[in-house]
Every structure is written in C-alpha cells, then in structure tokens.
Amino acid sequence: MVRIARTNTERLIRLINDILDLEKMEAGKLELKVSTPECSDLVESTFASVRGMADGAGVSLHAEVTGTPQVKADRDRLVQVLTNLVSNAVKFSPQGAGVTVRVGEEADGRVRFSVVDQGPGISQEQRARLFGRFQQLDSSDTRSKGGTGLGLAISQAIVEQHGSHITVESEEGRGSTFTFTLESARPASVTPPPVIPEDASRHEVLVTTADAELASLLGGLLAHEGYRVVRATSLIEAAKHLDTALPDALVVDMRLPEGHALDWVRRLREQPRTHELPVLALSGRSEDAEGVPHWVDWMPRPLEESRLLKSLRYATRQPGQARVLVVDDDASTRRTLCAQMERLGVQVFEAADGESAVELARETTPDLIVLDVGLPRLDGFEVVDILRQGKGRATPLIVFTGRDLTRMDERQLTLGITRHFTKSRASEEELVSSVRDLLNGLLARKAHLS
Incomplete structure (x- = not known):
C-alpha cells in the first residue's frame, strides 16, 4: 500500500509540474538558459534517462549523430524534449523493435533532430490532436501505456520557445518520425539558399534582421502564435529566400547594417511576383513609407507585440469581407x-x-x-x-x-x-x-x- 501511495504521489507531482511548465510557457515566463551543448551529449543524456524503460520493454536505442554538431539551446529543456519523444517512441514500439535518434547539420546553418520508431503509426486524424493537452490517442490502447497526456504539448511549447516547431511524418503500420530543427552554434557556410520546406498548415513569415536579440524575440513570439519563421540576416539573403519561395509576409528591420532597406522594398514593389507581398517595417520613421504601397504597418522600437500580431493577422488573411x-x-x-x-x-x-x-x-x-x-x-x-x-x-x-x-x-x-x-x-x-x-x-x- 505504501508503494502504491508513493507511485501515485510521484505521478501527481509530475502532472502538477507539467501543468506549471505549460502555464509558464503560455505566460511567456519560461526562462531559457541558452548555451551551446554538443548534440552527442544531448542524445547520450536522453538515452541514460530512458534506457531502463527501453530495456524493460525489449526495445533497443540507436544514435546516428553525423559529425559533431552543436546548437544554441537550453540544454536541460532540450533533453526534456528528446526524453519525451524517445519515451513515447519506446512506449508504442513492439518488443524487439528499435528507436533511432538522428542528428545532422543542414546547409542552412540549422541542426535537424529526428526520432524514428517502428510502432503502429499515427492516422491523419490522430496527428491533428497529437500536441493538444491531455491527449492520448486511443482509450482502448494508449491508456495502458501511462503518462499524463501533456508530454508532447510541453515538448512542442519548448521547441517553439527556441523558434522552431515539431513535425510528424507517419504511416499506419509503418512507424512514425518526429522532427524539429534548431540553430547551429557554428556559423553556416556560404551555400545556395536553402529550400524552404512546404508546410501548408501554417503561415510563413520571413524575418530580415541582423540583430540576433530581435530575431530571437520575433522567432519565439511568432512561433508561439503558430507562424513558421524563416530568418535572413541581410537583404541579399532575404532576396535569395524570396527567389526560392514567397512567404505570407515579410518583416524587415530598417536598421540593417548594409542600409537601403527601403529602396530594396521599393524594388520588390516593381516586380510582379512580389508586388503584393505584405511588408511590416521595424524601427523606422513612418513618413519614410509614404508612396510605398502594400505596407501593412510601420513599427517603432521597442516593439509593441500586440500591434505586430494584429498586423500579421491582417497581412495573412484572405482578402474580402470579414x-x-x-x-x-x-x-x-x-x-x-x-x-x-x-x-x-x-x-x-x-x-x-x-x-x-x-x-x-x-x-x-x-x-x-x-x-x-x-x-x-x-x-x-x-x-x-x-x-x-x-x-x-x-x-x-x-x-x-x-x-x-x-x-x-x-x-x-x-x-x-x-x-x-x-x-x-x-x-x-x-x-x-x-x-x-x-x-x-x-x-x-x-x-x-x-
């Protein structure tokens, strides 16, 4: 009876801590202690915490880390995300199967994390509910697997605080792959512009600024609101992104070191392909925007977050009546x-x-x-x-x-x-x-x- 009471108490403590974490994230009060951990260390720490569970389930763990990548992230929170994803993969993997964590650098200066399992897979309908609070996919099966139903919601929130998003690829009967990317701690090499992955489920915003602090603020804010954020650190890089694929809106810092941001936007207006691309200008003088069509807003700094989100809402909506x-x-x-x-x-x-x-x-x-x-x-x-x-x-x-x-x-x-x-x-x-x-x-x- 004491053992049962202790087990239930520990589960209740985990549930309360999970709820508190979510409340902090939604209130924007979760502080990230950003460092530059090595990805191999992150994977090893994750495996150390779930190995007992995996051994008990008869599931093997495999790490495939290409090179020696490092990321800009809160180490403990990132281990929490990977632990949630790996433990879920173990729960739903058959005995004798394997769970693989793949990590590798991409050409755009980001590091991709993937957790791959050989479980039963997830249907399209279930995927839509996957990251909701207290979601367990099938009461006839997953309830027996344990858990509070908050792990994936918390993982998604943590990754969004880092300016990214967890995606899922799955086919019923053929396993699932959970993926997210983080900014590399090493500067990206000069490469052709990255191919922006298609994600029709979310609006995409191209943020152009050389200010790392501003980019981090915008990345976290917009990701939390459900936008997919792509960053460019210069007008040249932004132009390459626009050549690859048009975002739903463009946010431009008028204080870019290279200058001429306003002239660059005027040139975009002269091109048929980008003529109607909505633009939000940051940290400039409103009178400079006179004569430039299709400005959505012109915002001074410090940034007023509610005004930015309202403007983006107008920018990304379909035209016509309400x-x-x-x-x-x-x-x-x-x-x-x-x-x-x-x-x-x-x-x-x-x-x-x-x-x-x-x-x-x-x-x-x-x-x-x-x-x-x-x-x-x-x-x-x-x-x-x-x-x-x-x-x-x-x-x-x-x-x-x-x-x-x-x-x-x-x-x-x-x-x-x-x-x-x-x-x-x-x-x-x-x-x-x-x-x-x-x-x-x-x-x-x-x-x-x-």
Missing part, C-alpha cells in the same frame, strides 16, 4: 447567430458538428469562430485542439455554450483572442459587441488591404 464561422448543433440557435452576424455585414459559414467545423475552418480561414462546446463527432475541446496545430491557432474565438466552464476549461478553449459566454447569461448586445471588437476593424474592410 468571415465568421458559427458552430452549434442546435439549428434554431445557429439560425439566430447567423442572422446576427449577417446584419453586421459579414460572410457567415455554419457547421452543426465538430468535424464539419474543422473542415470549414481549414477551407474558409475565418476571421472569427463562434463555437458551442457540446458538439457531436468532435466536441468543442477537440475542435480547438485540432485548430491549434495549424493556421487556426491565432483565430479569435467566442465560446458560446450552455454549460458552465471552469478556469481549466476556459484555458483549454482558447485560440487567439478568446471570450467565453454562457448562453443563459449573455445578452445579444454583449455577444454582438464582442463580435465587433474581435473582428477589430475588419467590418469596414470590404476588399484587399492596400
């Missing part, structure tokens, strides 16, 4: 909400269940979602968890439900700017006022930004 997705399984409530939205002059899409809501959110990229919680097929919690993994992560959200929500419920039911209403206590005026606020000027924007 779009609102109304999700409720009750037809009469849905009709009432749609009528209220249409009176505001917005384009309304409606869904009666969670699966349809996710599909419509991906197809229409709404500017606001009004969401009930008690939905068939996928409930509101699952819808939010799925949307957090892609472009919907920063979408403003109104949760409009008949149930009373706890503080934990409210934290889970959050995308971008989010407001929570109980149907029996919210007036029509309150709801409409919140819609106006969250659309934040889009009601007057009938056409393409210019």
Whole structure:
C-alpha cells in the first residue's frame, strides 16, 4: 500500500509540474538558459534517462549523430524534449523493435533532430490532436501505456520557445518520425539558399534582421502564435529566400547594417511576383513609407507585440469581407447567430458538428469562430485542439455554450483572442459587441488591404 501511495504521489507531482511548465510557457515566463551543448551529449543524456524503460520493454536505442554538431539551446529543456519523444517512441514500439535518434547539420546553418520508431503509426486524424493537452490517442490502447497526456504539448511549447516547431511524418503500420530543427552554434557556410520546406498548415513569415536579440524575440513570439519563421540576416539573403519561395509576409528591420532597406522594398514593389507581398517595417520613421504601397504597418522600437500580431493577422488573411464561422448543433440557435452576424455585414459559414467545423475552418480561414462546446463527432475541446496545430491557432474565438466552464476549461478553449459566454447569461448586445471588437476593424474592410 505504501508503494502504491508513493507511485501515485510521484505521478501527481509530475502532472502538477507539467501543468506549471505549460502555464509558464503560455505566460511567456519560461526562462531559457541558452548555451551551446554538443548534440552527442544531448542524445547520450536522453538515452541514460530512458534506457531502463527501453530495456524493460525489449526495445533497443540507436544514435546516428553525423559529425559533431552543436546548437544554441537550453540544454536541460532540450533533453526534456528528446526524453519525451524517445519515451513515447519506446512506449508504442513492439518488443524487439528499435528507436533511432538522428542528428545532422543542414546547409542552412540549422541542426535537424529526428526520432524514428517502428510502432503502429499515427492516422491523419490522430496527428491533428497529437500536441493538444491531455491527449492520448486511443482509450482502448494508449491508456495502458501511462503518462499524463501533456508530454508532447510541453515538448512542442519548448521547441517553439527556441523558434522552431515539431513535425510528424507517419504511416499506419509503418512507424512514425518526429522532427524539429534548431540553430547551429557554428556559423553556416556560404551555400545556395536553402529550400524552404512546404508546410501548408501554417503561415510563413520571413524575418530580415541582423540583430540576433530581435530575431530571437520575433522567432519565439511568432512561433508561439503558430507562424513558421524563416530568418535572413541581410537583404541579399532575404532576396535569395524570396527567389526560392514567397512567404505570407515579410518583416524587415530598417536598421540593417548594409542600409537601403527601403529602396530594396521599393524594388520588390516593381516586380510582379512580389508586388503584393505584405511588408511590416521595424524601427523606422513612418513618413519614410509614404508612396510605398502594400505596407501593412510601420513599427517603432521597442516593439509593441500586440500591434505586430494584429498586423500579421491582417497581412495573412484572405482578402474580402470579414468571415465568421458559427458552430452549434442546435439549428434554431445557429439560425439566430447567423442572422446576427449577417446584419453586421459579414460572410457567415455554419457547421452543426465538430468535424464539419474543422473542415470549414481549414477551407474558409475565418476571421472569427463562434463555437458551442457540446458538439457531436468532435466536441468543442477537440475542435480547438485540432485548430491549434495549424493556421487556426491565432483565430479569435467566442465560446458560446450552455454549460458552465471552469478556469481549466476556459484555458483549454482558447485560440487567439478568446471570450467565453454562457448562453443563459449573455445578452445579444454583449455577444454582438464582442463580435465587433474581435473582428477589430475588419467590418469596414470590404476588399484587399492596400
């Protein structure tokens, strides 16, 4: 009985620590102690902590570290990420199988980490929920594997704090590969511009600055909001990136050492391919932007984060009138909400269940979602968890439900700017006022930004 009590107490402590970690990350209060650890040491430390578990499961561990790469990262937090990924791979690997950690430098000056297993694989639907809080994929199988359901959410948050993102490649019956990249501690050699990997699930922002501190700030901020960040340290490097693939928006530091950033942007406007590329200028004088079309905003430093995120939201949205997705399984409530939205002059899409809501959110990229919680097929919690993994992560959200929500419920039911209403206590005026606020000027924007 004492042993059982001790085991349960230790599990509860781990759960509390995990929740505290997540709260710190979401509040931006997690301090990273950045150093330049060797990747071989990171892998060895990871294997040391999971070897007992792997031996007990009959799973072998393999390291494939090419060269002697080093990264700019918080060593302990990175070991925590790798330990989570490797322990999960061990849990779901059959006896006699192997788990491999591959590490190697890439041409763009980053280091790629991959954790490869030979487990049952992950379906497309399960992958959409993989990094949500308290997610365990199959109650009939994975519950027996243990864990709090927070490990992958924490791992994703830590990697995003480092300006990157964990991706998953998997095929049912053929195993899974979890991958992320980090900045190398060694300067990159002069090479052709890297091929920017396609990731249709997230908006891409090209940040051009030679200021390492500013780049780190923007990388963490934008990655936390769900953007994929590509960095260029000079106008020449930025031009090479633009030749390879166009991002959804360009952020340019006007204080680049080489100068002429404004002239460079003017030249972009003269080229058909980049004529309408949205540009956010940092640390310049607003009067310098006169006569330059398609500026989204001109921002002084120190940077105002909320203004930057608002501007990027405008920059990456599809042109046209404001779009609102109304999700409720009750037809009469849905009709009432749609009528209220249409009176505001917005384009309304409606869904009666969670699966349809996710599909419509991906197809229409709404500017606001009004969401009930008690939905068939996928409930509101699952819808939010799925949307957090892609472009919907920063979408403003109104949760409009008949149930009373706890503080934990409210934290889970959050995308971008989010407001929570109980149907029996919210007036029509309150709801409409919140819609106006969250659309934040889009009601007057009938056409393409210019």
